[in-house]
Amino acid sequence: MNLPARDGDGYLESMDDWTPEIGLAMAQADGVDLTGDKWVQILRAREYFEEFQSVPPIRKFAKYIGVDQKEVFDLWMTGPMKPITKYGGLPKPTGCV
DSSP: OOOOOBOTTSOBSOGGGOOHHHHHHHHHHTTOOOOHHHHHHHHHHHHHHHHHSSOOOHHHHHHHHTOOHHHHHHHHTSOTHHHHHHHTTOOOOOSOO
16 A cells, blocks of 8 residues: 655645545554553544544543553553554644654
8 A cells, every 4th residue: 555645754745535444554664552441542633633623631541441451551662642643643842642
């Protein structure tokens, strides 16, 4: 699959280019396996963005999805909002993530 244009950090240059297939292909190209829970979190982040027109900080996101913040970190093994937003076709998170 040909991926749409991405910036230097791997984020889509246009949010409109995102589809679930694009998100999965981007993760695959980066060597990231999007297991069921990871994919659910990506879709929930998209719901949050649709509702609030912003990328949530991790504390708010964990509360929004009803999961302990530590569980989100453990699942992603990194600052979770970066891969969640990247593969969800959302803008880069700002501030402390």
